[in-house]
Amino acid sequence: MVKATGSILSRGGLWQGAFTAFIFTGPIFTGPIFTGPIVIGPIVTALTFSVLIFIGLNQTCTAQSEENTILNRWENAIRPILSKQCISCHNELKRSGQLSLETIRGLLGSTLSGSVVDGKNSAESLILKVILPNAESHMPPDGQLSDGDIESLKKFIGELVTDPGYQAWKNETEQSSSKAPQNATLDNYPAALPPQLVIDFAVSNKLAEKGLTAGAKTDDSQFARRIYLDFLGRTPTSAELRLFLESLESNKRETLIDSLLNSPEHAVHLSELLHALLIGRKDANGFVQSEKAGWFSYLRNAIEKDRPWNEVAAEILLARPADESRNGAVWYLYSRKNNHQEIAEAVSRDFFGVRIDCAQCHDHPLANEILQRHYWGLTAFFNRSTNTETSKGFRLKESAIGGFAEFANIRGSSAPNELVFLGTEPIPETRPAKDVKEEDRDDLYNDQGEGEPRVPKFSRRQQFVEKVLTNHPLVSQAMVNRIWGHMLGRGLIHPIDAMDSFHPASHPELLHWLSRDFERRGYSIRHLLRSIALSQTYQLASSASQTQDPSLFSYALAKPLTAESFHRSIGTALELKNPDAFYALENRLLFSRIFPDVLAEESLANVSQGLMLSNSPLIQRFVSASESQLLQRLSAETDTAQASTQLFLALLHRKPDNEELQKCLTYLSNTSRSREKLLEDLTWALITSPEFRFNH
């Protein structure tokens, strides 16, 4: 039955043909006739409809008469209304607001504003609201449907939602919008497929659904800058870039990817990124303490050896390092200074990708699966732990008793803080009776040998790592989403710390597949980085003449450099004589204070950044011929065109276009100032331009 109606719909052309034929033969019809949307004068409308309905009724097909009426009315009465002022934007190809009004299926489909037809209360349908005069977000933007048209639409929709065929149409629309590929779903994809192919497939499928295609690919120069920034946290030197551009290897991009991933600079960069996310940049004191605790070297080592992320996570959260080389792992918990709630909020966000801050006082108002008991449950896993210093270094000792509490919600009822977190069952634990004072006995503990604090036989931290963290699906998903966000400029779930039911993924099946692949490949971050870098999606160019939905990844997003990357890229580009001075701690802290964002939901600049770049002594001192070999060299260059071109190549990795070259030459021709000073100005202008500031 559905198929029959479908074919009637697709013969829309037939009806239009009959309609047009009638117009030509009948003397009563006047008014302009177009080949596109047919425009009918209002007087003619009523006559047309009555005639055509007559035709429609006489030419009923094999389907039941009830359905035919609906379809006839759609074709002959409603489509013409919509053709007048709506189809120019809401057609199958353009789909403004993700709505097509060319078919009933389109009308019933899911759009950017949800469903425009309300199946339960048809008079409240969104489409009927927006076409009213003076409606909010009025449609069409520059026109108005007549009262008669509005009435017709209202009546039609009322009949549509009660029509027997309605549910079938609705199911059709839901099926087509939820499944990404036509036939196979990503779950059917063999596990052995390279992830980069799966990524490209998922992304291009979703684009195709919307009638869009991906943009152009990066050229080698753009690619090199991007991958150096993403993997090493700095732009390539001129020599490095030249080497890459001149290489004749057919798979030179892959070679570059691998060589960068194996470079020690990569470990430094990624560990800085993880540090900014896991602990956050603090002041000088905080930085020095983290360094002393071995936190940075721990992270660097983990990246260098491509240690499985699940093992690193377990090590960090258990905080009982097997040997001194792993001491740094303790710092994550230790740095929170026994603030157990802060620990819970951090652990949830950093390892599970979910913010639970809201759930302190009540169940999460927006994401139903996040409950208050999860907040207090997670806190309970850590609330027997306290910082201690031993001869072996920082540790977290854990008590075998205590940590029992009740938490109240805003309705006034209270509940015990069981050992439970998202997606798990509570871990059984004997709760002491209300007024019983627990006795802390030695036999509740196992000794650990010299220097190490004794460990409770029932250790809540250990329970957490073994029963909650291990194999928890959110752990792999959180890292996958974060790495994707780092590489592509936006998580598959955005923002990256909101992987809850209120924030659906843009490509849910892809995220699921990549998470399983991440697990299959031993939680290897390097494998993940490599796969994403090899995809076509990652290698798209970034320029776009119009805003497109960034979650479609049809073009590369311009990503602001992190403070460290910006700092390092300026240093690299300038070819510093005194890099140590430039990278002194106080200067790094200045950059991280002024440019604090890391994988932020929305990264909007503020004027203190402009002030710092324009007026800080740091920038003034180092963008100078006395500190920069590049500037010293170019100041000696008498050919100003040569100097300008070299400057562009060194800083932006491209030659200036004619307009830019002219501007440089004009600027440099100013005889009232020294060549040196003018070049400094030029350099400043380029390194503070968005082209330098952003990874694109």
Place this chain on the structure above:
Amino acid sequence: MHSVEHPCASGSPPGHIDHRLHRRLFLQGSLAGAASIASFQGLFTLPAHAETVKQQGKKCILLWLCGAPSQFETWDPKPGRPTGGPFGSIPTSLPGVHISSLMPKCASILDKLTIVRSMKTDQNEHFQAIDLLTRGEPPRPPFTRPLLGSVFAQQFGQLENPVPQFVLLDPCPEGNEFKSFKASNWAGWLGAEYGPVRFGGPYKIDHVSLPEKMSELEHADREALRSFFSKKFVNDHQEAAVKSYNTIFERVKGLMKAAPLFDLNALPESDRLRYGPGTFGLHTLLARHLIENGSTFVMVANGMPWDCHVFNHETHQMLVPELDRIIFELLQDLSDRSMLDDTLVLIMGEFGRTPHLNEARGRDHYPNAWSMAVAGCGFKPGVVYGATDENGIDVAENPVDQRRLFATIYQALGLDPHQTYNLPGFPTFHRVEKNATPIAELLA
């Protein structure tokens, strides 16, 4: 439907590339050493400007009581009722009107204030309610409606004024949900140049002096160069992050000139003693100072101390007297300086608090019936509008949602609440949607 006036003769919205072109041409001129910075104001008196000039002069200070204060402990006390809490009420300078006993100073000047006791909105979650009460409408992605402050900056602000037109004073960068709100796009479809300049913590701004051995002209020439080289990239990339990064440099020069304004130590100590101690008071003083000296909209946020899910009475006992003092001093000062007719003072949070206490002796979120206060520009002083029932559970008369509030605010400012924005390619957006009407009883 008629369009919003724009100061640019080309008729394009201020964020449009045409507008920037004019500025670029000016700056190119400065490279030849022809124009000096001081004279650039003259280049922008285009004929179409005259229309907007007459609207200028309107300003606003928003005391943003984030987290939401309790109406029971401020403007709508219910003494003796089970929901009333321990603080009684006191008579005010308006016969028959009582407010919380925690606000004796405001009580003495209630004839200068306009109180709305019948706010009724439908958002009880912070982030969404903050959005709703500062922008006036629920979100409709992917379109971002500008904040009230950005609308002000666009309508009444002068882009070329060195003093930033929209300022957010905020001592507390980490403010729970307010933090993510602060990270969001405030100026929305009006464009990044109408976003706020944010200052918090220290009262001085860093890096505001010219670098050593650099003249103002050289500084400007260098910035013109940067702006030139940024053009193509900004054109080819649509991300808001890119646009906003480029825009901030346009403000650097202005801020360097305006920086001394932010130095509170330059103000008389007596002023600082009257408003302070505490950043809320001092920031309100700073807001007055900025408004007096050319800013248009200053939002004074003070973290989220009002969100009393725990120990409501104790917290309000600490916070309300401070608020009382701050409002009193601000209105006195504005009145003394004859600024009250042109300055709107908005005092509100994003909802109210529950009539009944929870287990932690706190009040929770309550958008169902709450209060806010206004003074100045266009509002009729000494009016108490709307009422709640005897226990403060529901609105008994004249419910006001955020649309009617915004409609009234716009009307008070001389703006047509139903004017549409000129946004080619966007759906139709009005300043206030659903034809919400201004409340005549509140308007002077």
